[in-house]
Amino acid sequence: MIEFFIENASSFASDIDNLFEVVTWIIGFWFFVTFGTFVYLLIRFRRKKGVKAQYVAGEKHSETKWTHYPHYAVIAFDVAIIALNIFVWVDIKQTLPPRDNMIRVIGQQWSWTFVHAGPDGELDTSDDIATANDLHVKVDNTYHFELQSRDVLHNFSVPAFRLRQDAVPGRTINGWFKPTKTGTYDLQCAEMCGYGHGIMGAAITVHTEANFNETMDQIKKGTYESHYQKRRGTKTEAPSKISKENSKSTFTDVLASIF
Template identity: 30%
Template sequence: MAVVLILALLLVGSVLFHVLSPWWWTPIASNWTYIDSTLIITFWITGVVFVAVVSFVAYCVWRFRHKPGNRAAYEPENRKLELLLASGTAIGVAAMLVPGLFVWNQFITVPKDAAPVEVVSQQWLWSFRLPGVDGKLGRAETRDISPENPLGVNKNDTAGLDDVIIEGGELHLPVGKPVHILLRSIDVLHDFYVPEFRAKMDMIPGMITYFWFTPTRTGTFDILCAELCGVGHSQMRGTVVVEEAADYQAWLEQQQTFTQLLASGEPQPTN
């Protein structure tokens, strides 16, 4: 009976913890709604299975407890039960996976008015690149990286000359404006993760991965690397500041462009 009571308390406590959990319904970005819907479906399916399994185990512990003279019956297989369990598992897994396909489609279908923002990762630093007045990001290649050109922007691409370069600083975003996050790694596998934005994506060397979202609340949020990338992995942190349009524009005007970065790295003339 002690085991049965422990299982019953575990079951009730788990359900209450889920129902009373305070983290629900705190939207900070546009993708919260459809990602949360997928999470709720997953919680319902796995929750029903959890309740059923724990209840069944508790029942079996009580129903088939040891009694003098009782002997266990040996049944090597039960085809009906196996078919039922296999079918039920397949349906449950499909019910969890199919909504994810629609969510993934929304996650990567970028609206036309989304502003591009490049996030560049390296051991163990976050850097960012924003378009200049032309609204376009210039081409960049890892092989073009140098001390004077830390993000490898193509010097011959005029679209990149006015790009805003932010090396190891804060990324600022305007609230209520969709952003197209372009992810690039210049050394090993990293993962761009902002928990409050429901945003997470691997950064694979040699590839550009992406997603989009619209920040809907001002504030300061941590950027984490969610992929083990070396001894400094736990210290690879950054910051996203979401602010009103006027504050964002004032911050943007204080940042250096790629042209200014190149000029600052050139030898100064002597008298």
């Protein structure tokens, strides 16, 4: 159901989507049964002349079974949801699968720094490549990330990957993801981080192997054009109602003066 609104571009995205769908069926069933009963009772027992209401205390077993039996069913469904959820959670957050590559993600007010491990796949070596607001990854590689923050809380969130993790200053948080579809996606800060929180975005590009190496070469040579800038430049003004001057609020100017 979520794919309808946004692509799923990582290995665990469909796990989350499927869990969402199962829970939707369960919840939808309860919602329509409860809401249907509610509306039925309202119509069936609306005030009619000469009809007196019944006296039901709801304390005898013959009466309480009407609330207790559905209630046992709720408990059964709860257990099912908890069990399914723990399976998915253990997979995506609690365990780290073997890695193919490493990146370090550093949040600060109000931009992202990404350190790519380079060809040797290890961080803190001489072939590391750092970029600002542009993250490049290879498709079908399992990435481990080290998430850090320089000042306040940030949140490394890539909706297309169904990935989200807070960055806490003073700590390194480890996690993983495995992109499965090439393309460029939004990367947002999802934890209130102050004045510029609303524009603390970045672009994450999933490349094929060849493409990735080419981009890395461009970055080294300095001929690289930021995907983030390019994307914002072409797509930001998309809604027809907003004229170009208007969508550029004073804020961009303020930021330009800060950096």
